[in-house]
Amino acid sequence: MTGFTALHVLWLTSAFTFAREEMVRLHVSPRVAAAAGRPAALRCSVSSERPSHLRVQHMEWSRNKTTLCSVNSRGNLSTNAQLAPSDFHCGYEDQQLVLVFNRVRPMESGRYGCKLQSNQGALHQYTVLELEEHSGGAEGYVTRHGPACRFRHVHPDGEVHWFHGSRRLPHDGRHGTTKRVEDGGWLSIDSHLRRNASEEPYNCSLRSAGSGRVIASALVYHTDALLEGDGGHAPSLLRNGGAAAAGAVLYISTSLLFTLQ
Numbered sequence: 071m072t073g074f075t076a077l078h079v080l081w082l083t084s085a086f087t088f089a090r091e092e093m094v095r096l097h098v099s100p101r102v103a104a105a106a107g108r109p110a111a112l113r114c115s116v117s118s119e120r121p122s123h124l125r126v127q128h129m130e131w132s133r134n135k136t137t138l139c140s141v142n143s144r145g146n147l148s149t150n151a152q153l154a155p156s157d158f159h160c161g162y163e164d165q166q167l168v169l170v171f172n173r174v175r176p177m178e179s180g181r182y183g184c185k186l187q188s189n190q191g192a193l194h195q196y197t198v199l200e201l202e203e204h205s206g207g208a209e210g211y212v213t214r215h216g217p218a219c220r221f222r223h224v225h226p227d228g229e230v231h232w233f234h235g236s237r238r239l240p241h242d243g244r245h246g247t248t249k250r251v252e253d254g255g256w257l258s259i260d261s262h263l264r265r266n267a268s269e270e271p272y273n274c275s276l277r278s279a280g281s282g283r284v285i286a287s288a289l290v291y292h293t294d295a296l297l298e299g300d301g302g303h304a305p306s307l308l309r310n311g312g313a314a315a316a317g318a319v320l321y322i323s324t325s326l327l328f329t330l331q
């Protein structure tokens with residue numbers, strides 16, 4: 071008798087849980103792609119099979135256990151803007167909580183969680199905000215050691231390849247590349263070659279670690295005319311280092327592509 075009652079209660083409980091789970095749903099996009107510096111919106115909306123009986127008690131967008139914005143049972147929205155260095159705002163209407171980033175940078179990309187507590191159940195969903203491949207372009211210049219290139223606002227990481235004419239130069243001791251992370255999570259990549267002057271321009275290109283495509287390149291002219299002679303004006307300029315020499319040397323820079331699409 072006692073055994074039957076316990077079983078009966080268990081059956082009722084699981085049926086009830088099942089019904090509650092079916093009644094309310096939380097909708098998010100699993101992935102949201104954003105172009106660099108452009109806005110992106112993460113939407114989280116609630117639906118119910120019995121909408122007139124649904125009472126939202128709490129809803130929030132969070133990242134890494136930090137709440138970015140939340141709504142209470144009265145529908146009041148609060149935003150935790152001080153916590154994150156990101157430029158964002160939130161909106162809440164018709165049981166949809168929207169998190170909007172005004173300008174997406176690498177540091178905004180990642181996984182965000184939307185949480186719901188309601189009288190019809192509690193649910194949790196995730197969205198991944200993905201930043202598309204980007205490069206702010208390539209700038210070529212000449213130092214006293216040889217040609218050099220700078221790539222700025224890069225995402226994701228990439229590898230620098232140098233060409234001389236159609237010949238690809240090896241990654242040997244005469245090729246140096248340094249990378250650093252700038253504000254917002256952007257990468258800045260500097261690369262230089264120890265090479266003698268040549269009539270034929272050098273080409274530095276950045277191959278994205280994401281797609282494997284060349285996302286920026288520049289031609290660097292490193293000619294005898296600019297380097298020859300010991301007493302000339304140009305050589306003394308060049309000996310002063312890359313920054314001063316850059317203005318005196320002809321360079322062409324191109325940026326090939328900004329997004330995957």
Ligand SMILES: *[C@@H]1O[C@H](CO)[C@@H](O)[C@H](O)[C@H]1NC(C)=O
Pocket residue numbers: 134180
């Ligand atoms: C998440 O939080 C942990 C600990 O608070 C921290 O170490 C980590 O860097 C954070 N990750 C991101 C992506 O913010």
Ligand SMILES: *[C@@H]1O[C@H](CO)[C@@H](O)[C@H](O)[C@H]1NC(C)=O
Pocket residue numbers: 144146
């Ligand atoms: C919440 O919203 C109600 C009206 O919807 C308002 O009267 C109340 O002051 C709000 N509370 C807070 C803390 O914003």
Ligand SMILES: *[C@@H]1O[C@H](CO)[C@@H](O)[C@H](O)[C@H]1NC(C)=O
Pocket residue numbers: 266
């Ligand atoms: C570069 O120039 C130096 C000095 O003129 C010379 O010794 C060296 O062999 C040259 N290297 C190449 C690869 O041409």
Ligand SMILES: *[C@@H]1O[C@H](CO)[C@@H](O)[C@H](O)[C@H]1NC(C)=O
Pocket residue numbers: 233273274275284287288289324
């Ligand atoms: C440099 O070389 C790469 C790889 O061959 C090529 O895709 C790119 O167009 C070249 N860039 C310039 C400016 O010629």
